[in-house]
Amino acid sequence: MIRWIVTDLDGTLVGRDLAMVPASRDALRRFRAAGGQVVIATGRMERSALRYYEELGLDGPAILYNGARTVNLATGSVGRSCSLPPEAWKTLLAAFDDLPDGVHPVAFSGGEAYAVERAPALRDYARRDGITLRDPGDWTALPAGDVTKCMLIGDPLPDPHIRGTVTTRSEATYLEILPEGATKGSALRELAAAAGVPPREIAAVGDNPNDLDMIELAGLGAAVGDGHPTVRAAADVVVRACADGAVAHVVELACQANGWS
Secondary structure, eight states, X not given: OOOEEEEXXXXXXXXXXXXXXXXXXXXXXXXXXTTOEEEEBOSSOHHHHHHHHHHHTOOSEEEXXXXXXXXXXXXXXXXXXXXXXXXXXXXXXXXHTTOOTTEEEEEXXXXXXXXXXXXXXXXXXXXXXXXXXXXXXXXXXXXTXXXXXXEEEESSOOOOOOTTEEEEEEETXXXXXXXXXXXXXXXXXXXXXXXXXXXXXXXXXXXXGGGHHHHHHSSEEEEOTTSOHHHHHHSSEEOOOGGGTHHHHHHHHHHHHHTOO
């Protein structure tokens, strides 16, 4: 029995045009109407994920910031909330001056996204996520201990190893620096345990390495057909490409497992 379908957004449910793939959106709606639950799991922040949450008509928790926060976007209720350790944030601040040309930091704090540069790569990122990048004036204006995550955007990306953090790639040019233990899989494990849903009754689907541990946790772990090779190799099943209805394919498999027509 598959009770939950957990889906990544970009490159999985959401196509290059930033819209949900219609076949996948409609399949998730049918799954919910039949009694299943849908959870979105994304690197996006609250404001950025809300449009997709509302389009699906969801009313439960969403996994945001790649697992650093879980928030019911219908009520604003916060479940998990992790922040970078203050010392890790200070170490990152010191590293910002030594970033390669073409690599730009973004930090997230208090439900807002911040950047001190105005590079084209940052404008593209803000447009894609539908957010405004606020200028703190100086990075030290953000309170240490209240930074949810940091992103490095550009190429070539460094991979800093900072005590108290974990890094993951959500896109080829996005490196995410998160509080240690903050992953989509760990957030999903907490949500499922609180709801009394065993992992074997969950299907999870994604396309990039930041989706790996939730795919490995789920009873049915699916990789998008045009996703990252590492994800395809680790999944139980490789489904259709995003644009061809990857999530709709997962819904089909879940319905078959449940004996639903």
